[in-house]
Amino acid sequence: MSSATPSPVPSSAHGHHKRHSILPAVSQSGPKPPVQFSSSCTIADSALLTGPHTIIVSTESVIHPRARLESLGGRVTVGRRCIVHERACLGAADLQGRYHKGSPDKEGRSMGAVTLGDYVTVEVGAQVESGGTVIGEGTTVGIGTRVGAGAVVGKHCTLTANSTVAAGEVIPDYTVIYSNGLRRIDKRGVSDLKNKAQARQIDVLRRMIPSNPGKFQ
Amino acid sequence: MSRRPPRGEYIETDTGNKVARKATLVGTQNIMLGGKTVIQPDVMIRGDLARTIPPAQSASGGPANNTAVAIGRYCFLSRGCCLRPPGRMYKGVFTFMPLRLGDHVFVGPGTVVQAAQIGNHVHIGGKVVIGEFAIIKDYVKVLDGSVVPPNMVIPSFSIVAGQPARIIGEIPEGGIEAFELRDLYKTVGNNPQPTAP
Numbered sequence: 268m269s270s271a272t273p274s275p276v277p278s279s280a281h282g283h284h285k286r287h288s289i290l291p292a293v294s295q296s297g298p299k300p301p302v303q304f305s306s307s308c309t310i311a312d313s314a315l316l317t318g319p320h321t322i323i324v325s326t327e328s329v330i331h332p333r334a335r336l337e338s339l340g341g342r343v344t345v346g347r348r349c350i351v352h353e354r355a356c357l358g359a360a361d362l363q364g365r366y367h368k369g370s371p372d373k374e375g376r377s378m379g380a381v382t383l384g385d386y387v388t389v390e391v392g393a394q395v396e397s398g399g400t401v402i403g404e405g406t407t408v409g410i411g412t413r414v415g416a417g418a419v420v421g422k423h424c425t426l427t428a429n430s431t432v433a434a435g436e437v438i439p440d441y442t443v444i445y446s447n448g449l450r451r452i453d454k455r456g457v458s459d460l461k462n463k464a465q466a467r468q469i470d471v472l473r474r475m476i477p478s479n480p481g482k483f484q
Numbered sequence: 485m486s487r488r489p490p491r492g493e494y495i496e497t498d499t500g501n502k503v504a505r506k507a508t509l510v511g512t513q514n515i516m517l518g519g520k521t522v523i524q525p526d527v528m529i530r531g532d533l534a535r536t537i538p539p540a541q542s543a544s545g546g547p548a549n550n551t552a553v554a555i556g557r558y559c560f561l562s563r564g565c566c567l568r569p570p571g572r573m574y575k576g577v578f579t580f581m582p583l584r585l586g587d588h589v590f591v592g593p594g595t596v597v598q599a600a601q602i603g604n605h606v607h608i609g610g611k612v613v614i615g616e617f618a619i620i621k622d623y624v625k626v627l628d629g630s631v632v633p634p635n636m637v638i639p640s641f642s643i644v645a646g647q648p649a650r651i652i653g654e655i656p657e658g659g660i661e662a663f664e665l666r667d668l669y670k671t672v673g674n675n676p677q678p679t680a681p
Contacts, residue, residue, distance in 0.1 A: 288531075
């Protein structure tokens, strides 16, 4: 039996122009949010931004295609040099489908729905619920992780894949959440190296992902 | 008045690949399908995260064959799964390495695969996370909900489960036929054949 030669994925049968992606249109449900984008951030064309509140994306952050930023519960702030992978959702509803609004902090200002520090990585399919949730600087939110409403995750934490942080929980700095809810403290002291590696990754991603911030402004 | 045939859910190519119209394939020029592969709706394949070859080394002008994701024959990607190439620091630069799937690989629904290489006849369950640069050899069964940590190597004929994934068993002698995906390929598509009794 002859071996089949690998074939690239076909473009449309009727079109003659070469199509580079098959991206089915996702209807933009919900209001178009007011946005504040830094000039150097990278927002993929098919990222999904909805909600009435402001969405802020800071310097050199990267939003992959099909990432969702929902500001239905409040303002969403993404720090500097963050990476939000595809199908991640910032400002998600909780499991019952409610969007929490953050309770005001000590000075009486209202907390945004989701606040990401600098150098945070939110991986594929992670759900960060709205409601005053804070992710500290340098933290990695793993694949499929769910961070509950109002949780405060410390700096340089690692939440491995499919882990859960309960609503309102406070995670100390440098914690690693692994296996089925086990915790330990990360004593490697590699925070600076991880930040530098993240900056290098962002350099490469900025050239690979075509950015279209004008679509959302 | 001309009547076009109704648009099916799948696009069928001449090599027999069945790609759903609602699948999200980014960077399709870097995705290689082996033939007779099924891609169900809501699958996401990141072909745009390809290795960036330095211009001095590319032989035939430009990244003509810069494969990000290479998939073998008779593979089955179920709904909602996500394939993305793994990336790491290599010689001071962050690069993505190609993701290679062998033949007869079944990827369950909601699974995220970031492995470097998956062998032939592998069955991956639903909601599995395969970490970056993992290597899965041939005839492996990964049970539902497992989390395979990055850089793990899973030897042939093993059954793997848990979070983090551990080898919990071996494929028995008679269990090899269960990995064949030819029958499953026929049940999907615009003209599905019913499963043989």
